Amino acid sequence: MTRRFLGFIKALVLLACLIPLLHLLARANGLGDLGANPVQEILHTLGKTSLNLILITLIITPLRKETGLVWLVGLRRTLGLLCFCYVVFHALTYIALDQGFAWNSLFVDVTQRPYITLGFISLLLMVPLALTSTNSAQRRLGRRWAKLHRLIYLAAILGVLHFLLQAKIDISDPIFYSVVLLLLLGYRINTWLKSRQAIKNRGDS
Amino acid sequence: MTLIKRPQDIKASEITPESTFRQRRMLLKTALAMGLIKTANLSAQEDLIPLNQKESGNREQPFPESGRLNDLKSWPSNVSSEPTSFEDVTGYNNYYEFGTSKTDPASNAHTLETHPWTVTVEGEAKKTGTFALEDIIKGHTLEERIYRFRCVEAWSMVVPWVGFPLGDLLKRFEPTSQAKYVQFFTLNDPDQMPGVRYPVLRWPYREGLTIEEAMHPLTLLTVGLYGQVLPNQNGAPLRLIVPWKYGFKSIKSIVRIRFMDEQPQTSWNMANAREYGFYSNVNPDKSHPRWSQATERVLGGSIFSARVPTMLFNGYAEEVASLYTNLNLMTNY
Numbered sequence: 001m002t003r004r005f006l007g008f009i010k011a012l013v014l015l016a017c018l019i020p021l022l023h024l025l026a027r028a029n030g031l032g033d034l035g036a037n038p039v040q041e042i043l044h045t046l047g048k049t050s051l052n053l054i055l056i057t058l059i060i061t062p063l064r065k066e067t068g069l070v071w072l073v074g075l076r077r078t079l080g081l082l083c084f085c086y087v088v089f090h091a092l093t094y095i096a097l098d099q100g101f102a103w104n105s106l107f108v109d110v111t112q113r114p115y116i117t118l119g120f121i122s123l124l125l126m127v128p129l130a131l132t133s134t135n136s137a138q139r140r141l142g143r144r145w146a147k148l149h150r151l152i153y154l155a156a157i158l159g160v161l162h163f164l165l166q167a168k169i170d171i172s173d174p175i176f177y178s179v180v181l182l183l184l185l186g187y188r189i190n191t192w193l194k195s196r197q198a199i200k201n202r203g204d205s
Numbered sequence: 206m207t208l209i210k211r212p213q214d215i216k217a218s219e220i221t222p223e224s225t226f227r228q229r230r231m232l233l234k235t236a237l238a239m240g241l242i243k244t245a246n247l248s249a250q251e252d253l254i255p256l257n258q259k260e261s262g263n264r265e266q267p268f269p270e271s272g273r274l275n276d277l278k279s280w281p282s283n284v285s286s287e288p289t290s291f292e293d294v295t296g297y298n299n300y301y302e303f304g305t306s307k308t309d310p311a312s313n314a315h316t317l318e319t320h321p322w323t324v325t326v327e328g329e330a331k332k333t334g335t336f337a338l339e340d341i342i343k344g345h346t347l348e349e350r351i352y353r354f355r356c357v358e359a360w361s362m363v364v365p366w367v368g369f370p371l372g373d374l375l376k377r378f379e380p381t382s383q384a385k386y387v388q389f390f391t392l393n394d395p396d397q398m399p400g401v402r403y404p405v406l407r408w409p410y411r412e413g414l415t416i417e418e419a420m421h422p423l424t425l426l427t428v429g430l431y432g433q434v435l436p437n438q439n440g441a442p443l444r445l446i447v448p449w450k451y452g453f454k455s456i457k458s459i460v461r462i463r464f465m466d467e468q469p470q471t472s473w474n475m476a477n478a479r480e481y482g483f484y485s486n487v488n489p490d491k492s493h494p495r496w497s498q499a500t501e502r503v504l505g506g507s508i509f510s511a512r513v514p515t516m517l518f519n520g521y522a523e524e525v526a527s528l529y530t531n532l533n534l535m536t537n538y
Contacts, residue, residue, distance in 0.1 A: 028508060034508070035296070035297065035307070035308070036289075036292075036293035036296060036297035036307070036362075036504040036505055037297060037307070037360055037502060037504055038506070038507065038508045039502065039506075039508055039510075040360075040502070042508065097508055097509070098502075098512070099512070100511045100512065105497060105499065105500075108497065109496075109497070113495055113496065114495075115495060165495070166495065168358065169305075169405055169406065169476055169477070170301075170305035170405050
Protein backbone atom coordinates (compact mmCIF):
# COMPACT_ATOMS: atom_id res chain seq x y z
CA MET A 1 0.00 0.00 0.00
CA THR A 2 1.51 3.28 -1.04
CA ARG A 3 1.25 6.44 1.03
CA ARG A 4 -0.29 8.18 -1.95
CA PHE A 5 -3.08 5.62 -2.20
CA LEU A 6 -3.86 5.94 1.51
CA GLY A 7 -3.87 9.73 1.18
CA PHE A 8 -6.31 9.43 -1.68
CA ILE A 9 -8.62 7.12 0.31
CA LYS A 10 -8.46 9.47 3.31
CA ALA A 11 -9.46 12.40 1.15
CA LEU A 12 -12.39 10.39 -0.19
CA VAL A 13 -13.49 9.45 3.34
CA LEU A 14 -13.20 13.07 4.42
CA LEU A 15 -15.34 14.24 1.52
CA ALA A 16 -17.93 11.52 2.08
CA CYS A 17 -18.16 12.41 5.77
CA LEU A 18 -18.63 16.09 4.97
CA ILE A 19 -21.69 15.36 2.80
CA PRO A 20 -24.21 15.46 5.71
CA LEU A 21 -22.78 18.80 6.86
CA LEU A 22 -22.69 20.30 3.37
CA HIS A 23 -26.21 19.02 2.76
CA LEU A 24 -27.41 20.78 5.92
CA LEU A 25 -25.67 24.01 4.87
CA ALA A 26 -27.23 23.80 1.41
CA ARG A 27 -30.70 23.23 2.89
CA ALA A 28 -30.21 26.10 5.33
CA ASN A 29 -29.35 28.35 2.40
CA GLY A 30 -32.41 27.73 0.33
CA LEU A 31 -31.52 24.56 -1.59
CA GLY A 32 -34.41 22.53 -0.37
CA ASP A 33 -35.38 23.43 3.17
CA LEU A 34 -35.07 22.31 6.76
CA GLY A 35 -38.80 21.89 7.34
CA ALA A 36 -41.03 23.45 9.95
CA ASN A 37 -38.55 23.02 12.80
CA PRO A 38 -35.13 23.79 11.29
CA VAL A 39 -33.16 23.91 14.55
CA GLN A 40 -34.35 20.46 15.54
CA GLU A 41 -33.65 19.16 12.04
CA ILE A 42 -30.04 20.40 12.27
CA LEU A 43 -29.67 19.08 15.82
CA HIS A 44 -30.96 15.62 14.94
CA THR A 45 -29.03 15.34 11.67
CA LEU A 46 -25.74 16.23 13.38
CA GLY A 47 -26.48 13.86 16.27
CA LYS A 48 -27.38 10.98 13.98
CA THR A 49 -24.26 11.55 11.86
CA SER A 50 -22.12 11.54 15.02
CA LEU A 51 -23.57 8.17 15.96
CA ASN A 52 -23.06 6.82 12.45
CA LEU A 53 -19.43 7.93 12.49
CA ILE A 54 -18.63 6.53 15.92
CA LEU A 55 -19.98 3.14 14.82
CA ILE A 56 -18.07 3.32 11.52
CA THR A 57 -14.90 4.17 13.46
CA LEU A 58 -15.46 1.12 15.64
CA ILE A 59 -15.98 -1.13 12.63
CA ILE A 60 -12.47 -0.48 11.28
CA THR A 61 -10.61 -2.84 13.60
CA PRO A 62 -12.90 -5.87 13.11
CA LEU A 63 -12.87 -5.19 9.37
CA ARG A 64 -9.07 -5.07 9.31
CA LYS A 65 -8.74 -8.30 11.26
CA GLU A 66 -11.29 -10.17 9.19
CA THR A 67 -10.08 -8.96 5.79
CA GLY A 68 -6.39 -8.58 6.48
CA LEU A 69 -6.44 -5.11 4.90
CA VAL A 70 -3.97 -3.52 7.30
CA TRP A 71 -4.15 -0.07 5.65
CA LEU A 72 -7.75 0.36 6.95
CA VAL A 73 -6.25 1.36 10.31
CA GLY A 74 -4.99 4.49 8.63
CA LEU A 75 -8.60 5.69 8.30
CA ARG A 76 -9.43 5.40 11.98
CA ARG A 77 -8.04 8.77 12.99
CA THR A 78 -9.76 10.60 10.13
CA LEU A 79 -13.09 8.99 11.00
CA GLY A 80 -12.67 9.55 14.73
CA LEU A 81 -11.81 13.22 14.32
CA LEU A 82 -14.72 13.77 11.94
CA CYS A 83 -17.01 12.11 14.47
CA PHE A 84 -15.68 14.45 17.15
CA CYS A 85 -16.34 17.47 14.89
CA TYR A 86 -19.96 16.40 14.39
CA VAL A 87 -20.39 15.87 18.14
CA VAL A 88 -19.05 19.39 18.76
CA PHE A 89 -21.34 20.88 16.08
CA HIS A 90 -24.25 18.94 17.58
CA ALA A 91 -23.51 20.36 21.04
CA LEU A 92 -22.99 23.87 19.68
CA THR A 93 -26.31 23.70 17.82
CA TYR A 94 -27.99 22.77 21.08
CA ILE A 95 -26.21 25.45 23.14
CA ALA A 96 -26.38 28.31 20.64
CA LEU A 97 -29.25 27.79 18.18
CA ASP A 98 -31.64 25.82 20.35
CA GLN A 99 -31.06 27.21 23.83
CA GLY A 100 -29.71 30.62 22.80
CA PHE A 101 -26.90 30.45 25.42
CA ALA A 102 -29.46 30.32 28.26
CA TRP A 103 -26.84 29.08 30.70
CA ASN A 104 -29.23 28.52 33.60
CA SER A 105 -31.50 26.27 31.63
CA LEU A 106 -28.46 24.54 30.08
CA PHE A 107 -27.13 23.86 33.56
CA VAL A 108 -30.47 22.37 34.63
CA ASP A 109 -30.52 20.24 31.46
CA VAL A 110 -27.00 18.88 31.97
CA THR A 111 -27.47 18.17 35.66
CA GLN A 112 -31.07 16.95 35.75
CA ARG A 113 -31.94 15.39 32.42
CA PRO A 114 -30.18 12.01 32.22
CA TYR A 115 -29.99 11.84 28.43
CA ILE A 116 -28.32 15.24 28.25
CA THR A 117 -25.98 14.32 31.12
CA LEU A 118 -24.90 11.20 29.25
CA GLY A 119 -24.44 13.08 25.98
CA PHE A 120 -22.37 15.72 27.75
CA ILE A 121 -20.12 13.11 29.40
CA SER A 122 -19.70 11.36 26.05
CA LEU A 123 -18.53 14.64 24.52
CA LEU A 124 -16.12 15.27 27.40
CA LEU A 125 -14.65 11.77 27.02
CA MET A 126 -13.91 12.44 23.37
CA VAL A 127 -11.92 15.63 24.06
CA PRO A 128 -8.71 13.92 25.30
CA LEU A 129 -8.98 11.46 22.41
CA ALA A 130 -9.11 14.25 19.86
CA LEU A 131 -6.25 16.10 21.61
CA THR A 132 -4.00 13.03 21.58
CA SER A 133 -4.76 12.03 18.03
CA THR A 134 -1.49 13.34 16.60
CA ASN A 135 1.49 11.13 15.73
CA SER A 136 3.67 12.93 18.26
CA ALA A 137 1.14 12.43 21.08
CA GLN A 138 0.92 8.78 20.17
CA ARG A 139 4.74 8.45 20.37
CA ARG A 140 4.93 10.42 23.61
CA LEU A 141 2.26 8.36 25.35
CA GLY A 142 3.57 5.01 24.13
CA ARG A 143 1.60 2.11 25.59
CA ARG A 144 -0.63 4.46 27.59
CA TRP A 145 -2.02 5.84 24.31
CA ALA A 146 -3.84 2.61 23.49
CA LYS A 147 -5.22 2.42 27.03
CA LEU A 148 -6.44 6.03 26.90
CA HIS A 149 -8.14 5.51 23.56
CA ARG A 150 -10.23 2.68 24.95
CA LEU A 151 -12.38 5.55 26.24
CA ILE A 152 -13.98 5.51 22.79
CA TYR A 153 -15.95 2.42 23.87
CA LEU A 154 -17.44 4.27 26.82
CA ALA A 155 -18.10 7.37 24.71
CA ALA A 156 -19.93 5.22 22.16
CA ILE A 157 -22.03 3.48 24.82
CA LEU A 158 -23.01 6.80 26.38
CA GLY A 159 -23.74 8.28 22.95
CA VAL A 160 -26.13 5.47 22.03
CA LEU A 161 -27.76 5.64 25.50
CA HIS A 162 -28.18 9.38 24.97
CA PHE A 163 -30.02 8.57 21.74
CA LEU A 164 -32.14 5.87 23.39
CA LEU A 165 -33.21 7.96 26.38
CA GLN A 166 -34.29 10.99 24.35
CA ALA A 167 -36.67 8.93 22.19
CA LYS A 168 -40.25 9.80 23.03
CA ILE A 169 -41.74 6.35 22.51
CA ASP A 170 -40.65 4.88 19.17
CA ILE A 171 -37.26 3.37 20.05
CA SER A 172 -36.75 1.37 16.85
CA ASP A 173 -33.83 3.54 15.63
CA PRO A 174 -32.03 3.60 18.99
CA ILE A 175 -32.48 -0.17 19.26
CA PHE A 176 -30.86 -0.62 15.85
CA TYR A 177 -27.86 1.48 16.92
CA SER A 178 -27.65 -0.40 20.23
CA VAL A 179 -27.57 -3.76 18.46
CA VAL A 180 -24.81 -2.63 16.07
CA LEU A 181 -22.78 -1.27 18.98
CA LEU A 182 -23.25 -4.48 20.97
CA LEU A 183 -22.03 -6.53 17.99
CA LEU A 184 -18.95 -4.32 17.63
CA LEU A 185 -18.17 -4.49 21.34
CA GLY A 186 -18.96 -8.20 21.40
CA TYR A 187 -16.37 -8.80 18.69
CA ARG A 188 -13.72 -7.17 20.88
CA ILE A 189 -14.76 -9.05 24.01
CA ASN A 190 -14.62 -12.28 22.04
CA THR A 191 -11.12 -11.48 20.72
CA TRP A 192 -9.97 -10.58 24.21
CA LEU A 193 -11.38 -13.80 25.71
CA LYS A 194 -9.69 -15.84 22.98
CA SER A 195 -6.31 -14.20 23.55
CA ARG A 196 -6.59 -14.81 27.28
CA GLN A 197 -7.41 -18.42 26.61
CA ALA A 198 -4.40 -18.68 24.28
CA ILE A 199 -2.10 -17.23 26.94
CA LYS A 200 -3.53 -19.59 29.53
CA ASN A 201 -3.09 -22.60 27.22
CA ARG A 202 0.52 -21.61 26.60
CA GLY A 203 1.07 -21.39 30.35
CA ASP A 204 -0.48 -24.82 30.91
CA SER A 205 1.64 -26.69 28.37
CA MET B 206 -89.29 42.04 -9.76
CA THR B 207 -86.16 42.95 -7.92
CA LEU B 208 -85.73 41.84 -4.41
CA ILE B 209 -82.40 43.51 -3.97
CA LYS B 210 -82.41 47.18 -4.86
CA ARG B 211 -79.49 48.82 -6.51
CA PRO B 212 -78.04 51.69 -4.47
CA GLN B 213 -79.50 54.37 -6.78
CA ASP B 214 -83.00 52.89 -6.26
CA ILE B 215 -82.97 53.41 -2.54
CA LYS B 216 -84.53 56.61 -1.29
CA ALA B 217 -82.70 58.45 1.47
CA SER B 218 -85.82 58.20 3.64
CA GLU B 219 -85.72 54.41 3.40
CA ILE B 220 -82.27 54.15 4.91
CA THR B 221 -82.22 53.26 8.56
CA PRO B 222 -80.26 55.84 10.55
CA GLU B 223 -77.09 54.32 11.94
CA SER B 224 -78.10 54.98 15.55
CA THR B 225 -81.38 53.09 15.10
CA PHE B 226 -79.56 50.27 13.38
CA ARG B 227 -77.14 50.04 16.29
CA GLN B 228 -79.97 50.13 18.83
CA ARG B 229 -81.67 47.25 17.07
CA ARG B 230 -78.46 45.25 17.07
CA MET B 231 -78.01 45.97 20.76
CA LEU B 232 -81.56 44.80 21.44
CA LEU B 233 -80.95 41.64 19.47
CA LYS B 234 -77.71 40.98 21.28
CA THR B 235 -79.33 41.45 24.66
CA ALA B 236 -82.24 39.22 23.72
CA LEU B 237 -79.86 36.58 22.43
CA ALA B 238 -77.77 36.75 25.55
CA MET B 239 -80.86 36.36 27.69
CA GLY B 240 -81.95 33.37 25.65
CA LEU B 241 -85.19 35.02 24.53
CA ILE B 242 -84.58 34.21 20.89
CA LYS B 243 -83.64 30.79 19.65
CA THR B 244 -80.90 31.31 17.11
CA ALA B 245 -81.46 30.02 13.63
CA ASN B 246 -78.66 27.49 13.83
CA LEU B 247 -79.94 25.92 17.03
CA SER B 248 -83.52 25.65 15.79
CA ALA B 249 -82.19 24.08 12.62
CA GLN B 250 -80.68 21.27 14.66
CA GLU B 251 -83.01 18.37 14.31
CA ASP B 252 -83.14 15.59 16.80
CA LEU B 253 -80.16 13.36 16.25
CA ILE B 254 -81.33 10.04 14.89
CA PRO B 255 -79.02 7.04 14.88
CA LEU B 256 -78.31 5.63 11.43
CA ASN B 257 -80.10 2.33 12.06
CA GLN B 258 -83.34 4.18 12.86
CA LYS B 259 -83.25 6.30 9.72
CA GLU B 260 -85.41 5.41 6.77
CA SER B 261 -83.17 6.52 3.97
CA GLY B 262 -79.87 4.75 3.56
CA ASN B 263 -78.48 7.55 1.43
CA ARG B 264 -75.51 9.28 2.94
CA GLU B 265 -75.04 12.96 2.18
CA GLN B 266 -71.63 14.58 1.81
CA PRO B 267 -71.03 16.48 5.04
CA PHE B 268 -68.92 19.15 3.33
CA PRO B 269 -69.02 21.00 -0.01
CA GLU B 270 -67.26 19.13 -2.76
CA SER B 271 -64.74 21.95 -3.17
CA GLY B 272 -63.55 21.37 0.37
CA ARG B 273 -63.96 25.10 1.06
CA LEU B 274 -65.85 25.93 4.24
CA ASN B 275 -67.71 29.18 3.66
CA ASP B 276 -69.72 31.62 5.79
CA LEU B 277 -67.57 31.06 8.83
CA LYS B 278 -68.47 32.98 11.94
CA SER B 279 -65.51 35.01 13.14
CA TRP B 280 -64.31 34.67 16.68
CA PRO B 281 -62.35 37.19 18.75
CA SER B 282 -58.90 35.66 19.05
CA ASN B 283 -56.39 36.81 21.64
CA VAL B 284 -53.48 35.50 19.57
CA SER B 285 -51.33 38.36 18.36
CA SER B 286 -48.86 36.38 16.26
CA GLU B 287 -49.45 35.40 12.65
CA PRO B 288 -50.83 31.92 11.97
CA THR B 289 -48.22 29.28 11.10
CA SER B 290 -48.03 28.65 7.36
CA PHE B 291 -50.49 26.15 5.86
CA GLU B 292 -47.47 24.18 4.68
CA ASP B 293 -46.06 23.77 8.20
CA VAL B 294 -49.46 23.14 9.82
CA THR B 295 -50.11 20.32 7.36
CA GLY B 296 -46.55 19.05 6.94
CA TYR B 297 -45.31 18.68 10.52
CA ASN B 298 -47.65 16.38 12.42
CA ASN B 299 -47.75 13.78 15.13
CA TYR B 300 -50.24 11.17 13.99
CA TYR B 301 -48.63 7.84 14.89
CA GLU B 302 -51.32 5.84 13.07
CA PHE B 303 -49.50 7.00 9.92
CA GLY B 304 -45.92 6.72 11.20
CA THR B 305 -43.82 8.21 13.97
CA SER B 306 -41.85 10.84 12.06
CA LYS B 307 -43.25 14.35 11.69
CA THR B 308 -43.49 14.04 7.91
CA ASP B 309 -44.97 10.52 7.83
CA PRO B 310 -48.61 11.62 8.25
CA ALA B 311 -48.45 14.01 5.29
CA SER B 312 -46.99 11.24 3.09
CA ASN B 313 -49.14 8.36 4.32
CA ALA B 314 -52.54 9.70 5.38
CA HIS B 315 -53.99 9.75 1.85
CA THR B 316 -55.19 6.19 2.51
CA LEU B 317 -57.67 7.41 5.14
CA GLU B 318 -61.29 7.20 3.94
CA THR B 319 -63.26 10.04 5.54
CA HIS B 320 -66.62 9.42 3.86
CA PRO B 321 -68.94 7.87 4.86
CA TRP B 322 -67.96 8.55 8.49
CA THR B 323 -69.85 7.62 11.62
CA VAL B 324 -69.46 8.41 15.30
CA THR B 325 -70.71 5.98 17.92
CA VAL B 326 -71.96 7.56 21.13
CA GLU B 327 -72.30 5.39 24.22
CA GLY B 328 -72.33 5.40 27.99
CA GLU B 329 -73.98 7.83 30.35
CA ALA B 330 -76.31 9.65 27.94
CA LYS B 331 -79.93 9.38 26.91
CA LYS B 332 -79.30 9.47 23.18
CA THR B 333 -76.80 6.88 22.17
CA GLY B 334 -76.11 5.00 18.97
CA THR B 335 -74.16 5.38 15.78
CA PHE B 336 -74.63 8.70 14.03
CA ALA B 337 -73.70 9.96 10.59
CA LEU B 338 -71.07 12.70 10.47
CA GLU B 339 -73.33 14.83 8.25
CA ASP B 340 -76.12 14.65 10.85
CA ILE B 341 -73.73 15.58 13.64
CA ILE B 342 -72.47 18.67 11.84
CA LYS B 343 -75.78 19.83 10.38
CA GLY B 344 -77.23 22.83 12.14
CA HIS B 345 -74.06 23.91 13.87
CA THR B 346 -72.57 27.21 12.78
CA LEU B 347 -68.94 26.76 11.85
CA GLU B 348 -66.57 29.28 13.36
CA GLU B 349 -63.02 30.17 12.47
CA ARG B 350 -60.98 30.23 15.65
CA ILE B 351 -57.32 31.15 15.73
CA TYR B 352 -55.77 29.21 18.59
CA ARG B 353 -52.27 28.64 19.87
CA PHE B 354 -51.35 24.94 19.67
CA ARG B 355 -48.66 23.70 22.06
CA CYS B 356 -47.15 20.23 21.64
CA VAL B 357 -45.84 18.36 24.68
CA GLU B 358 -42.53 18.17 22.75
CA ALA B 359 -42.08 21.92 23.36
CA TRP B 360 -42.90 23.23 19.90
CA SER B 361 -45.92 25.31 19.03
CA MET B 362 -47.89 26.81 16.21
CA VAL B 363 -50.84 29.09 15.61
CA VAL B 364 -53.70 27.60 13.60
CA PRO B 365 -56.95 29.01 12.19
CA TRP B 366 -59.17 26.03 12.99
CA VAL B 367 -62.76 25.66 11.79
CA GLY B 368 -65.31 24.03 14.04
CA PHE B 369 -67.94 24.54 16.71
CA PRO B 370 -67.99 24.12 20.49
CA LEU B 371 -67.93 20.44 21.45
CA GLY B 372 -70.39 21.18 24.26
CA ASP B 373 -73.07 22.21 21.74
CA LEU B 374 -72.94 18.71 20.28
CA LEU B 375 -72.57 16.80 23.55
CA LYS B 376 -75.73 18.45 24.94
CA ARG B 377 -77.71 16.94 22.08
CA PHE B 378 -76.90 13.45 23.39
CA GLU B 379 -78.41 14.48 26.75
CA PRO B 380 -75.70 13.21 29.10
CA THR B 381 -77.00 11.96 32.45
CA SER B 382 -75.89 13.24 35.83
CA GLN B 383 -73.52 10.27 35.96
CA ALA B 384 -71.57 11.63 32.98
CA LYS B 385 -68.50 13.05 34.75
CA TYR B 386 -65.98 12.34 32.00
CA VAL B 387 -65.95 11.93 28.25
CA GLN B 388 -63.68 9.53 26.43
CA PHE B 389 -62.86 9.71 22.73
CA PHE B 390 -61.46 7.11 20.33
CA THR B 391 -59.65 7.44 17.02
CA LEU B 392 -60.31 5.12 14.11
CA ASN B 393 -58.21 1.95 14.34
CA ASP B 394 -58.00 0.35 10.90
CA PRO B 395 -54.73 -1.28 9.80
CA ASP B 396 -55.91 -1.20 6.17
CA GLN B 397 -56.10 2.59 6.22
CA MET B 398 -53.49 3.29 8.88
CA PRO B 399 -50.12 1.59 8.38
CA GLY B 400 -48.87 2.76 11.80
CA VAL B 401 -51.34 0.73 13.87
CA ARG B 402 -49.58 -2.45 12.77
CA TYR B 403 -46.84 -1.53 15.26
CA PRO B 404 -47.61 -1.46 18.98
CA VAL B 405 -46.00 1.95 19.55
CA LEU B 406 -49.09 3.00 21.51
CA ARG B 407 -52.19 1.09 22.62
CA TRP B 408 -54.62 1.24 19.72
CA PRO B 409 -57.16 2.58 19.22
CA TYR B 410 -55.78 5.93 20.30
CA ARG B 411 -57.95 7.21 23.12
CA GLU B 412 -58.24 10.45 25.02
CA GLY B 413 -60.44 11.91 27.69
CA LEU B 414 -61.67 15.08 29.36
CA THR B 415 -63.72 15.89 32.42
CA ILE B 416 -67.28 16.83 31.49
CA GLU B 417 -66.54 20.43 32.54
CA GLU B 418 -63.54 20.55 30.20
CA ALA B 419 -65.56 18.98 27.40
CA MET B 420 -68.38 21.52 27.87
CA HIS B 421 -66.02 24.49 28.07
CA PRO B 422 -66.73 26.96 25.25
CA LEU B 423 -63.07 26.93 24.16
CA THR B 424 -63.14 23.18 23.46
CA LEU B 425 -63.62 23.01 19.72
CA LEU B 426 -64.94 20.11 17.71
CA THR B 427 -62.91 20.74 14.61
CA VAL B 428 -63.65 19.93 10.98
CA GLY B 429 -61.30 22.27 9.15
CA LEU B 430 -58.34 24.59 9.08
CA TYR B 431 -57.44 27.56 6.93
CA GLY B 432 -61.05 27.70 5.67
CA GLN B 433 -61.08 24.21 4.22
CA VAL B 434 -61.89 20.71 5.42
CA LEU B 435 -59.19 19.10 7.56
CA PRO B 436 -56.43 17.44 5.57
CA ASN B 437 -56.23 13.77 6.56
CA GLN B 438 -52.90 14.23 8.36
CA ASN B 439 -54.53 16.80 10.64
CA GLY B 440 -57.19 14.37 11.86
CA ALA B 441 -59.95 14.46 9.24
CA PRO B 442 -62.87 14.48 9.27
CA LEU B 443 -63.54 15.27 12.92
CA ARG B 444 -61.09 16.07 15.71
CA LEU B 445 -60.87 17.82 19.01
CA ILE B 446 -58.94 20.99 19.74
CA VAL B 447 -58.40 21.72 23.42
CA PRO B 448 -56.17 24.79 23.18
CA TRP B 449 -55.02 24.96 26.81
CA LYS B 450 -53.76 21.35 26.85
CA TYR B 451 -50.78 19.67 25.19
CA GLY B 452 -51.53 18.71 21.61
CA PHE B 453 -51.88 14.96 22.16
CA LYS B 454 -55.09 15.61 24.12
CA SER B 455 -56.64 16.99 20.92
CA ILE B 456 -57.58 13.60 19.52
CA LYS B 457 -57.90 13.11 15.75
CA SER B 458 -60.32 11.27 13.44
CA ILE B 459 -62.89 10.56 16.18
CA VAL B 460 -65.14 7.52 15.73
CA ARG B 461 -66.41 6.95 19.26
CA ILE B 462 -67.50 9.14 22.18
CA ARG B 463 -68.21 7.61 25.56
CA PHE B 464 -69.77 9.37 28.55
CA MET B 465 -68.35 7.88 31.76
CA ASP B 466 -68.66 8.23 35.51
CA GLU B 467 -64.97 7.52 36.11
CA GLN B 468 -61.73 8.91 34.72
CA PRO B 469 -61.14 7.31 31.33
CA GLN B 470 -57.97 5.68 30.09
CA THR B 471 -55.85 7.73 27.72
CA SER B 472 -53.23 6.28 25.35
CA TRP B 473 -50.21 8.34 26.38
CA ASN B 474 -50.99 7.95 30.05
CA MET B 475 -51.18 4.18 29.56
CA ALA B 476 -47.83 4.28 27.77
CA ASN B 477 -46.05 6.36 30.40
CA ALA B 478 -48.05 7.73 33.32
CA ARG B 479 -45.09 9.57 34.81
CA GLU B 480 -44.55 11.59 31.64
CA TYR B 481 -48.12 12.11 30.43
CA GLY B 482 -50.81 12.85 32.98
CA PHE B 483 -54.56 12.76 32.45
CA TYR B 484 -54.91 16.55 32.57
CA SER B 485 -51.81 17.52 30.57
CA ASN B 486 -52.60 21.21 30.86
CA VAL B 487 -49.88 23.40 29.38
CA ASN B 488 -47.77 24.42 32.36
CA PRO B 489 -44.33 26.05 32.07
CA ASP B 490 -43.52 25.22 35.71
CA LYS B 491 -44.12 21.49 35.43
CA SER B 492 -41.25 19.96 33.47
CA HIS B 493 -41.65 16.85 31.44
CA PRO B 494 -39.28 14.41 33.23
CA ARG B 495 -36.96 14.55 30.23
CA TRP B 496 -37.22 18.15 29.08
CA SER B 497 -38.22 21.58 30.27
CA GLN B 498 -41.66 22.97 29.40
CA ALA B 499 -40.67 26.54 30.31
CA THR B 500 -40.08 27.58 26.72
CA GLU B 501 -41.23 26.50 23.29
CA ARG B 502 -40.02 26.68 19.72
CA VAL B 503 -42.51 28.36 17.41
CA LEU B 504 -42.70 26.47 14.12
CA GLY B 505 -41.84 28.21 10.90
CA GLY B 506 -39.01 30.29 12.33
CA SER B 507 -35.47 30.54 11.01
CA ILE B 508 -32.50 28.75 12.51
CA PHE B 509 -31.75 31.93 14.48
CA SER B 510 -35.24 32.27 16.00
CA ALA B 511 -35.17 32.14 19.79
CA ARG B 512 -37.45 29.97 21.88
CA VAL B 513 -40.33 31.85 23.50
CA PRO B 514 -41.66 31.49 27.05
CA THR B 515 -44.56 29.05 27.45
CA MET B 516 -47.69 30.44 29.11
CA LEU B 517 -49.74 28.74 31.82
CA PHE B 518 -52.74 27.07 30.14
CA ASN B 519 -51.12 28.09 26.87
CA GLY B 520 -52.32 31.67 27.36
CA TYR B 521 -55.95 30.70 28.08
CA ALA B 522 -55.70 30.97 31.88
CA GLU B 523 -58.32 33.72 32.06
CA GLU B 524 -60.87 31.42 30.45
CA VAL B 525 -60.02 28.06 32.00
CA ALA B 526 -58.16 28.54 35.30
CA SER B 527 -61.49 28.41 37.17
CA LEU B 528 -61.86 24.76 36.10
CA TYR B 529 -58.87 23.88 38.28
CA THR B 530 -59.21 26.02 41.40
CA ASN B 531 -59.22 22.99 43.70
CA LEU B 532 -56.57 21.06 41.83
CA ASN B 533 -52.84 21.03 42.57
CA LEU B 534 -51.41 21.48 39.09
CA MET B 535 -47.98 20.16 40.04
CA THR B 536 -49.31 16.77 41.17
CA ASN B 537 -52.29 16.62 38.79
CA TYR B 538 -50.32 17.24 35.60
